[in-house]
Amino acid sequence: MKKILTAILGTVLAAGQLATSVCAAPQESQPFQDKALEMLKTTVAIRSVEGSGLVKDVAEYVAGEFRKAGFPEQDIHLLPIGDTVALVVRLRGDGRLGKKPILLSAHMDVVDALPEDWERDPFTLIEENGYYFGRGSSDNKFGLSVLSATLMRLRAEGYVPGRDLVLALSGDEESLMATTRALATTYRNLIDAEFALVADGGGGQLNEDGVAVSYTVDSAEKTYATFEMKATNPGGHSSLPRRDNAIKDLSDALNRIFAFEFPVMSSELTRAYFSRTAPLVGGEVGDAMERFAENPDDGEAVALLRSRPEYVGSTGTTCVPTMLRGGHAENALPQSAVATINCRIFPGVGVQKTLEALKQVVGNDALEWTVLDEPLESDASPIRDDVFTAITNGVHASYPGLPIIPHMASGASDALHFRAVGIPSYTFSGIFMKSSDEYAHGLNERVPVATLPVAMKMWHSILTELTQ
């Protein structure tokens, strides 16, 4: 473990010294920065929400831009799936590296926004006070525009990559992810890659003074699974209470779940995360992180980290009751009571084992359990040296020495589907912003104007480094 951490640290330091040699002159990138902004503006204006059928408009517009930029028709694929669509565009390399392509990914759909709730029209990109406001300005039309403009720039520069670069834009990341599933399975031949870089999450954190403090790369995610636990009872008249009661059975079970903690777990990824985050956090929490990274059996460190909502998830599986329903009349004994339990399962544990653990904790065979939806499991992606070195160089070109922190995300994203079919995936974006500016899915979503040139420079650096 120590060796792995030292290796990561070594990578970061060595990469910092190389950073300036990779970046291109700013005047070359200006037309493509303008192109990215134009694409952001145009795509934000399309209300590509679930069920609207408008994702196709985004895809057709983006495909048209690639055609204008000289990408041949056979390398542009519009793939309709239900009322939405996925888009795949390939920048061909000469194959001199003898390596499989690199997959780049972002999504074209957005969470809906009601104009009457917003201070500005959510579907018009508005520049104000140093920000671009609009639905999708950060999630994820920024990623889509920057990746597209960077591929166009590489082609315009006459740059021939040593392996193919494949851009896959999904069309329902915010809802069913049917397009992502189709890309990873049905259209695997179009997107097959050695690894994927997903521009939808992670990225640079600025403190409240606007100083960059860290850069996050999500390289694993927990399995999202939801269970329902149901107690049933013959019921009857509430004036004739029985000893047994569905609500009581359910509450007893819930109390046991609340009192239970899943075993402590760690991985190469979470130990690296805690070790690199420790000096940034400092104090007793930073100290606990450092001790946990050294020794995940350190009970005191575990207890402290588990008392913090932002860190408990990185120490193991968590399951928490989130919804309740029960009974049918105020003067009747309940015939049923149901609790919803949402779990974020540590990679490698599995949905069935988690369910078995919960049943054992509850210890009541009369309860019925249901697994909702179809949870998708994926392993953590390895902390690849080539990928992390390229990211480090790309980030350090704008923010020298910034700590690069591998992280395990807690929710479902497009990367999950790529990982699930064996394509290691890394989620990070060119967005550097304060956490107080994070309004993805919410009102007045925004992205700092200053982050666009940084993102363009970063992606150009990363993609050239990984393909030469």
Ligand SMILES: [Zn+2]
């Ligand atoms: Zn997103």
